[in-house]
Amino acid sequence: MSTIVRSIAGIGRRTLEGISRMGYATRFFIAALMRSGTAFRRFGLTIREIYFSGVLSLIIILVSGLFVGMVLALQGYETLQTYGSEEVLGVLVALSLVRELGPVVAALLFASRAGSAITAEIGLMKATEQLAAMEMMAVDPVARVVAPRFWAGVISMPLLAALFSAMGILGGYLVGVVLIGVDEGSFWSQMQAKVDFEEDILNGVIKSVVFGIAVTAIALFEGYDAPPTAEGVSGATTRTVVTSSLAILALDFVLTAFMFRGIS
Amino acid sequence: MNRAMLDLWVGIFVVAGIGALMFLALKVGSMNTVDAKESYQVTALFENIGGLKARAPVKSAGVVVGRVSSISFDDKTYEAEVTFSLDKRYSFPTDTTASILTSGLLGEQYIGLEAGGESVKLKNGDRLKLTQSAVVLENLIGQFLYSKAQEGPQQEGTTNEVQ
């Protein structure tokens, strides 16, 4: 009997903890936004972070994009040829990439490559009292450390997603046109006819911006909130990857439902 | 990693990213959707639009001349009101026929325009009088069965129900 009571109490406690953490995270996020002045006034700080989260993610994004596009073309061709409509292969590859796979897979890769690095770095800065030292030097760590990383993530993510999609389409072209021999003209022309700038590409970009905000905000919060110990930081890093992956998929569903409702 | 190298890499990254976006916008997608300023709006009533969707192409002689901008239901005539924008470069007579056609058997639906002989041209806000609804496959099959049933009702008892 007491175990039941205890487990119910446990659920209650965890719910309350979760809610208060959410509140804390929201306050942290708002503080980071409000104190973003430095990130723009001294844009060099943000550029540095774009290097660490954007440029260093390039390799994994480009290679994954290429392979995802190649696989899409292979699989798509198998299915399409049974209906005799190989010429829409370009459409299939392009739409899958710009609407879904580009933003989502790039964001998942970004979360595990850059997000975890951000959490580990900030967590370690906290554990080694670097953030406290900064505060003692009258420098606000949220403005100096958090905000530039946040904006760097928000800027990098859509660029990475676009590169992922472009590489994927290139991969699809290589496999579909060069390797299998789908007609090059119809591959591109069908794609251009069916892929709409606003509905597909712009919405894809909006998605990736939202994912960029979510992943970076989660990564920064987890780092800032990490217990200042080795286990604390490693646990926070894991949570960053798990939480932001879930957030990406959930947000993707919500955004897709809003964006493509009632459109072919 | 010194400052200059870092700036260079970030520069390369941003240029490549914007390049990828341009590639998507120009080569993959069609930015050449008819611009509001460069087009005029025309409406048409259809009994049945089938599977026509907003943004579907409007073609004449197989050339894309515009796009469907909106579809609504008119509760006075109980018909579908389709508004589409046409490229300013092309003008059509007022007695143009608009029909809803399908590319291929299961392809997407689009509006086909067939010019009439009138000398007065369509202008912004005009309504097309002559329209031809979508061919709905289910109706087509229904009609087919119906005519079959009339041909020889005695052969198959079950088809009697259709009458």
Add this chain to the structure above:
Amino acid sequence: MDNLVEIENVSFSYGDRPVLKGINLTARRGQVIAIMGNSGCGKTTLLRLIGGQIKPDQGTVKVAGQVVNELKPLDLYSLRRKMGMLFQFGALFTDMNVFENVAFQMREHTKLPEDVIRDLVLMKLHAVGLRGAADLMPSELSGGMARRVALARAIALEPMLVMYDEPFAGLDPISLGVTGNLIRRLTDTLGLTSLVVTHDVQESLKIVDYVYFVSEGIIEAEGTPAEISASNLPFVHQFVHGEADGPVPFHYPAKPYESDLRLGA
């Protein structure tokens, strides 16, 4: 009335574990004050209270006439510009080299031209004997070197109050003597005030003006170095001579040893 730091009846606890139970401490301008006490008695906590990183449960912490624990964030930040702190574990910024670490506050708070910053930073590094290490990353430094860089960083903007959390730990006898003299000299020439947390009784008695002994959350003893050396209070005697037996317990509070080892019946 020339007290830079005045701590009155300050109590502080982490959660429900009391650490400080009514501390009184004053530091006059231009003095070097030593704070001593056994490990874990709350010396670092005391410095963090002065820096305004934590707030006391009770009592007031005054720096330059301002009550630190009642300042608004912005006022606290402007007060902190006039404080320097050497953290116990250095707390160097690991993503910057030694030069940038020392230059950090100059870049953040001043609009000094680059060549002036360069000269100032090299002067500070020279003072701690590490001018040659300017281009190294913190990960390439030994513990003692890192501490000296942190010291250079703490005094970078020549603040009015510098808090050193164990500046002598991990230093060889030579750097130890140099660092001790440096703290004394900086205090005298720049007219700053220094709070030095240390375990190094002999070294600190040579350079400081006044000593506070913290124990069990209160100031157990205080006095000038001469008074401390001559003191025959058992507590001070044990500390100055490093004896294991005496009023200062070496052990963190615990159950009786026998019962912990299950030797009891």
